[in-house]
Amino acid sequence: MKKDLNDYIYELEKLINIANQNKDKYTFQDPAYEIMDEIEELSNSFDFVEPILLLIERSPDIDFGGPGPFGTFLEKFYRNGYEEMLIKSLQRGSKKYTIFLLERLCNDETNPNRKEYSSLLNSLKN
Structure with a gap:
């Protein structure tokens, strides 16, 4: 049976729940890399x-x-629409990890939106 987007997201949610219960990030990260590899092939x-x-x-x-598996996957779409979606996510409500991803965008000195991203990052840290 072929999996669809919802199947993959459900698998990832299950891993997150297990990692939260076990207080062990590797019960998420290790298997999530395999799932993300499958998704990349789609x-x-x-x-x-x-x-x-x-x-x-x-x-x-x-x-x-x-x-991690999510950041590695998401950054494959850098300069192809990922940044805009990350900004929308941050606007909905910043999380420690999405702020970390924004910091990574700010590290690219060739990014034409670097000042805008840095300004947003500074506002989120305050």
């Missing part, structure tokens, strides 16, 4: 960017890694 992998950001928003207490 022709519609960009469609997962926003649902993953929403999943992060719903799960602020988990250590997703640095950058």
Whole structure:
């Protein structure tokens, strides 16, 4: 049976819940890398960017890694729409991990929106 977007998100949510219960980030991170590899192989992998950001928003207490399976996946779409979706996520409600992802955007000195991202980052830290 072929999996769809909701199937993958459900699998990731289950891993997050297990990691929260066990207080062990690796029960999420290790298997999540495998799931994210599967998603990357899909022709519609960009469609997962926003649902993953929403999943992060719903799960602020988990250590997703640095950058971890989600960050590694999301950053593959850098300069292809990921940044705009990250900003929208931050506007809905910043989380420790989404702020971390924004910091990574600010580190790119060639990014034409770096000043805007840095300004947003400073406002979130205050």
